[in-house]
Each structure stands twice: as C-alpha cells, then as structure tokens.
Amino acid sequence: MAVYTQVSAEEMGVLLARYDAGTLVSAKGIAEGVENSNYLVDTTTDRFILTLYEKRVDVGDLPFFMKLLDHLADAGNPVPRAIKDKQGVQIQQVAGRSACLIEFLSGVSVSHPTxxxxxxxxxxxxxxxxxxxxxxxxxxxxxxxxxxxxxxxxxxxxxxxxxxxxxxxxxxxxxxxxxxxxxxxxxxxxxxxxxxxxxxxxxxxxxxxxxxxxxxxxxxxxxxxxxxxxxxxxxxxxxxxxxxxxxxxxxxxxxxxxxxxxxxxxxxxxxxxxxxxxxxxxxxxxxxxxxxxxxxxxxxxxxxxxxxxxxxxxxxxxx
Incomplete structure (x- = not known):
C-alpha cells in the first residue's frame, strides 16, 4: 500500500479551494507504488492525482521535477504536469507533507508487455x-x-x-x-x-x-x-x-x-x-x-x- 499519510476530506477541500478545480466529490488512496502517498481525487469538474512526498523524495528536488515535467509536456510528451493554483504555485503543504495536485492521465500499466x-x-x-x-x-x-x-x-x-x-x-x-x-x-x-x-x-x-x-x-x-x-x-x-x-x-x-x-x-x-x-x-x-x-x-x-x-x-x- 502506498498511502503513508492520511488526508481528511476537510484538508482536501481546503487544498482544492486554492485551485480552479471544482469541489471535492470523492478521494481514494492508490495502493500502487512505494515512494509516496497518492490519492485519486474526483471533483465537480475534473479528476486529479494528489501526491504527498514522503521521506525518499528530497523536497529540495521538487522544483527540478516540476520544471522537467513542464518542459516535456510543452514539447508534446504525454507526462502529467503539476497544476498551478490560483497564485501560480505548484508545490503545496498538505497534512504536514509537501504535495502536488497532478493532472490525471488515462491508461493502464501492463504487467506482461507485448x-x-x-x-x-x-x-x-x-x-x-x-x-x-x-x-x-x-x-x-x-x-x-x-x-x-x-x-x-x-x-x-x-x-x-x-x-x-x-x-x-x-x-x-x-x-x-x-x-x-x-x-x-x-x-x-x-x-x-x-x-x-x-x-x-x-x-x-x-x-x-x-x-x-x-x-x-x-x-x-x-x-x-x-x-x-x-x-x-x-x-x-x-x-x-x-x-x-x-x-x-x-x-x-x-x-x-x-x-x-x-x-x-x-x-x-x-x-x-x-x-x-x-x-x-x-x-x-x-x-x-x-x-x-x-x-x-x-x-x-x-x-x-x-x-x-x-x-x-x-x-x-x-x-
């Protein structure tokens, strides 16, 4: 399971209020992965991934990762950007962790590739x-x-x-x-x-x-x-x-x-x-x-x- 930090509905609501992203409909922890805490978040307007960065990710590296993803997305690569809030901020604080609200991309990971x-x-x-x-x-x-x-x-x-x-x-x-x-x-x-x-x-x-x-x-x-x-x-x-x-x-x-x-x-x-x-x-x-x-x-x-x-x-x- 990859939900190390629990985020309440109230905390999610406060976070979403910083964005033009609608209001919270549902949020579910994502079990896959081992590095960070991840939630699938549905709002009245869209679907997102909320990632909270745990101990293995140096928060000092987050600006590099954000810049990298923006660069790749601008070049047409199918990568998920971290969304900017109404103030243009990508990296937030949620439940005592650095966090990002990230674009949701459709698709599944294959376990036995062809x-x-x-x-x-x-x-x-x-x-x-x-x-x-x-x-x-x-x-x-x-x-x-x-x-x-x-x-x-x-x-x-x-x-x-x-x-x-x-x-x-x-x-x-x-x-x-x-x-x-x-x-x-x-x-x-x-x-x-x-x-x-x-x-x-x-x-x-x-x-x-x-x-x-x-x-x-x-x-x-x-x-x-x-x-x-x-x-x-x-x-x-x-x-x-x-x-x-x-x-x-x-x-x-x-x-x-x-x-x-x-x-x-x-x-x-x-x-x-x-x-x-x-x-x-x-x-x-x-x-x-x-x-x-x-x-x-x-x-x-x-x-x-x-x-x-x-x-x-x-x-x-x-x-």
Whole structure:
C-alpha cells in the first residue's frame, strides 16, 4: 500500500479551494507504488492525482521535477504536469507533507508487455530524450555507479542471507563495472526508472509516462538499458523475450537512435542497470519489516537479468 499519510476530506477541500478545480466529490488512496502517498481525487469538474512526498523524495528536488515535467509536456510528451493554483504555485503543504495536485492521465500499466507495447515504450523514451536535448536543468544521480560500492557495503554479509554467494557475486560485478563503465558517452537528464508500471497505455499506445522521481543527469544510453532490463524479461527475471527487445530498440531508433559507441557499451550499461536495482531491492528487502504494508520486491529478479547480460555475446542484443 502506498498511502503513508492520511488526508481528511476537510484538508482536501481546503487544498482544492486554492485551485480552479471544482469541489471535492470523492478521494481514494492508490495502493500502487512505494515512494509516496497518492490519492485519486474526483471533483465537480475534473479528476486529479494528489501526491504527498514522503521521506525518499528530497523536497529540495521538487522544483527540478516540476520544471522537467513542464518542459516535456510543452514539447508534446504525454507526462502529467503539476497544476498551478490560483497564485501560480505548484508545490503545496498538505497534512504536514509537501504535495502536488497532478493532472490525471488515462491508461493502464501492463504487467506482461507485448512486443508492440515495448516498441511504443521505446519510441516514447526516445521522444523524451530528444525533447531533453535542450533542457537546462540538472540533478545528480544518487543511485549511480559511484554509489553502488557504498550500498553493497551497507548490505554487507546480509546479502548472503538473500541468496548464498550473493555478496561475492556483487563484488565481482562491481569490479567488472569499475573496469568497463563508459565515461565518454553523451549525458542528459534521463527518467532512470522506466518500468512498465511507470508507463500508461491504451492498447499499444502510450498515453502517459509517470513517476519521474529518480530522474537525474546520467549517461543517456543507460536509460535505454534500464528500460530494456525492465521490459524484456518475465517479472521474476527469467524468460528473456527477444521480440520485446528487438521492438523496444526499434522504437527507440525510430524516435532518437543509438550511436555506434552507445551500442558497443550497451552490455556494460545493462549490467549496471541490473546491479543498481539488485542492490536497492536488496537493501529494502533487508530493512523492510515482514509485516510492513509495502510489498518487498525480489532482488534476485535482477540477479537473473544480470546473469543473462553477463553471458550475452557482445553485439548480440543490438545489431
């Protein structure tokens, strides 16, 4: 469940009075997600998402996220803006939390993408990257390669409680990535978390890209690798789907494209994507109480992906 902070009807009414958004009809907590508290809000005039930012989102980063979403929306990308109130303010205070009233986008997140849906996601990612070529904002990646050693050290020997030998496997991978991580590829602001549950679809059409709270300045092609790892396997990390892989890359090529240098580095970038999510999931697995109202995500799902990329011949995934 992703409602950590309860908001009363009276508090919602006070918030909505700041906007030209009608009056409250209903509000329902949204269970999906683990980072923030989210409510589906219906008014007499429209439907919105109310997001309250919990401890994992640095409120100092919110102006960057708002500027990013406005930039992408202005360029025609299907992203939800934070709505400005009558005074032009986007970031509010609700129930002791920083909060935003956000545009509602139609669509559903798919749990088992098809190849056409993967192609549409790849195209949407490329369109975002194209739009961000001229974006002046920047934010450090707090989950980048420089942070993985520290996170692995914090997990320590407890990694082996998740799976025997996992600590040694992580150490080996860190050594490999230290030696092979590219340093001269183009960088830009990237989404960094484009899993299927962060893409809304109607049929094979992308109607929304959401949850930009890991967006940061990073190697642009790493964003493609993260998306590839998220979309091209079964949810447990098994069963690589070559048709989804080919389709996703084709969609990205249609709207942006990869350079020869980015293609050559793709396996290393994908291995880095897998290690990043393996480690953050491992940390959450080890530090989330079993009775918490948050579903822990299996770190081994990304170990299986990592093993696939490790064994994939160079150039075998991107022609």
């Amino acid at each position: 190849a056409p849906q993967a192609r549409a996601a790849g195209a949407a990612l490329g369109q975002m990257h194209k739009a961000l070529d001229g974006f002046e904002g920047a934010r450090p990646n707090t989950m980048g390669i420089g942070d993985w050693h520290a996170l692995a050290a914090r997990c320590g020997d407890d990694l082996d409680a998740i799976a025997p030998g996992l600590g040694a496997r992580v150490a080996d991978e860190l050594t490999y990535l230290d030696q092979h991580w590219p340093t001269d590829l183009p960088r830009s602001v990237v989404h960094a978390d484009l899993f299927p549950d962060n893409v809304l679809m109607l049929g094979d059409q992308v109607t929304g890209v959401i949850d930009f709270y890991f967006a940061c300045t990073e190697i642009r092609a790493w964003d493609v690798a993260v998306t590839h790892a998220a979309w091209c396997f079964e949810n447990d990390g098994s069963g690589f789907h070559r048709d989804r892989s080919d389709a996703l890359i084709a969609g990205y090529e249609d709207s942006h494209g990869l350079s020869p240098e980015e293609r050559a580095a793709f396996i290393a970038l994908a291995r880095g994507a897998c290690l990043r999510f393996l480690l953050t999931r491992a940390w959450d697995w080890l530090n989330t109480p079993a009775d918490a109202m948050v579903t822990r995500k299996d770190p081994l799902a990304f170990l299986r992906r990592l093993d696939f990329y490790r064994d994939a011949p160079a150039g075998s995934l991107i022609d």
